[in-house]
Amino acid sequence: MKKIRFLLATFLLLLGxxxxxxxxxxxxxxxxxxxxxxxxxxxxxxxxTTTGVSTDIDGKYVFNNVPQGSTLVYQFIGYSRKEVVLSGxxxxxxxxxxxxxxxxx
Numbered sequence: 001m002k003k004i005r006f007l008l009a010t011f012l013l014l015l016g017x018x019x020x021x022x023x024x025x026x027x028x029x030x031x032x033x034x035x036x037x038x039x040x041x042x043x044x045x046x047x048x049t050t051t052g053v054s055t056d057i058d059g060k061y062v063f064n065n066v067p068q069g070s071t072l073v074y075q076f077i078g079y080s081r082k083e084v085v086l087s088g089x090x091x092x093x094x095x096x097x098x099x100x101x102x103x104x105x
Contacts, residue, residue: 026063028092030055030074039076039096047071047083 030042038059045052046066055061066072066086074082079096086092 022068023065024068024086024090026061026066026072026086026090026092028061028094029059030061030076030094030096031059033095033097039079042074042076042094042096045073045075047073 030039030044031037032039038057039055040057040059042055042059042061043052044054044061044063047070053061053063063072068086068088070086072084072086072092074084074094074096076096078099080099082094082096084092084094
């Protein structure tokens, strides 16, 4: 009986660790909201960390080991920052909007 309880407790402990520590690979494409063109060099980071990747020449990115439920932050100079919360999806396509700032002459 003790052996069964020990095995059951071990199983539940391991199952709990697997459920808590789930991470996924996220892929996607980042495009310009004005012309729909792919954006090269957009930074994609997990909010609150320095862990990140950049988009390639086709605006695509692959981000490994992203904890489920994380917020991904997309940034590029001259564009408004975007934040996307991962809620089960592993493909996240983002359209970036240009910042509407008035430059001093």
